[in-house]
Amino acid sequence: MPLPLYLLAVAVCAMGTSEFMLAGLAPDIASDLDITVGTTGMLTSAFAAGMVVGAPLVAALARTWPRRSSLLGFILAFAAAHAVGAGTTSFPVLVACRVVAALANAGFLAAALTTAATLVPADRKGRALAVLLSGTTVATIAGVPAGSLLGTWLGWRATFWAVALFCLPAALGVLKGVPAGRAKAAATGGLPLRVELARLKSPRLILAMLLGALVNAATFASFTFLAPVVTDTAGLGELWISVVLVLFGAGSLVGVTVAGRLSDQRPAQVLAVGGPLLLVGWPTLAMLADRPVALLTLVFVQGALSFALGSTLITRVLYEAAGAPTMAGAYATAALNVGAAGGPLVAATTLGTTTGNLGPLWASGLLVAVALLVAFPFRTVITTAARAEAIR
Structure with a gap:
């Protein structure tokens, strides 16, 4: 895998730390700003909603920008928003940040x-995505805890x-490691935006996005309220x-490392094995959450x-959106964050029920x-699509 791909993963780690960190900060934020823990879930949903709307909108606006300049500008804006958020005493302002x-x-x-998809051969998108998403997993291993x-x-401030300071070395990595490149649209022969948007009419692309959103919703439903x-409960x-995170x-x-080696050629097998296991796992965790050893294992x-x-599933989105070279990443980002926005909202509705703190775990099982x-x-x-790509 090329070095610029790993430098992008560093920046993803910085941003992933912010996206996931509220799972451990929710009680502190609630106490400081005099709101309920359930209300803090709005911060996760607001972030995800901004990404859902922002991914296609910003990608469309920036499709003719130089690659390195656009990536650098996004990182610096991200850092500035966190600096403002750290200093505010208003929950609405924090949501806006x-x-x-x-x-x-x-x-x-x-x-x-x-x-990332352009840095590797066409049949290795899954591997490239695994490297990029490793930044998110490192964020959950090190950054979030x-x-x-x-x-x-x-x-919490x-x-x-x-996070704001962590963005600075990530910005330097992008500046030094990512080629300046030509404007995206020029690099793709000036493909009109309407042609790339028309790709959303593909039933297979919509299916991949929907499934990715549902699985990510299940993940965020529980992860947001683990504290x-x-x-x-335990x-x-x-x-x-921090240990649990x-x-x-x-x-x-x-998971992302193993899937990265399988998702290009064997997505159906990953779904067939991983899906049922994930379905069983969430309610099992809910029933055994009061046992520390079981909680940590599960x-x-x-x-x-x-x-x-x-x-x-997100790799499938990139494959199915191959006809939209500058918007494929936006479609994948939107799918991820439709789930990230909806999951905590669904989970929050269960907190006031008889299931209590375990409600989000049951909600995750339902979403899967x-x-x-x-x-x-x-x-x-899915199987037919994968075989066709293997032949190509």
Whole structure:
């Protein structure tokens, strides 16, 4: 894999730390700003919603910008939004900062996904995506737990400042490692935007995006509200929140690495094996969450399965959107974040029910079940697509 791909992963790690870090900071933010823990879920949803809207919008606006300049600008805007968020005492302002950060993240990730696909041969998109998403998994292993610890010791604002500072070396990496390149549209022969948008009429692309969104919704539904499960249900101390986040991140790194080697040629097998296991795993975790050993084990397993399945589906989006070279990354980003926006909202509705802190885990199981029910009638479509690509 080319060096610029790994430098992009560093930037994704910085942004992924911000996207996931609220899982460990929710109680502290709620206490400081005098809101409920459930309300803090709006910060995750606002971020994801900004990415859903921002990915296609910003990608369309930036499709003629020089590649390196656009990536660098998005990172610096992301850092600025976190600096403002760290200093505010208003929850609406904090939400607004998350939206601005999301727009910058959306633009960066859409450009990075498209760039990654152009840095490798056409049949290795899955491997390239695995490298890029490894930045997200490293964020969950190191960045998010470190942010959680920093928030425990110095308050959630210190974590926001840390993310802003973490963006600076990532920006330097992009500046030094990513070729300036020509404007994206020129590099693709000036393909009109309407032609790339017309690709959204493809049923296979829509199916891949829908399934990716549902699986990611399941992931975020539980991940956003893990902290109360650790401290209240399992009865562990606050520092154990970081341990759980590390385990989830370690599992996600294993999952995305394994899937990266299989998703190009064997996506149907990944879905057929990983889907049912993921479905069983969420309710099992809900039933055993009061047992610390089971909680720690299952969090690792669910992280691996969630990212293996999710990254495979997003790889399918990139393949199916091959006719939209400058917008494919935006479609993949939108699919990821439709799920990230919807998952916490679905999970938040369960917190006030008899399921309590375990509600999000049951909600995740339900979302995976819906994904499998949607995928089952169309399983041959995915298999046929994969075989066609293998032949090419």
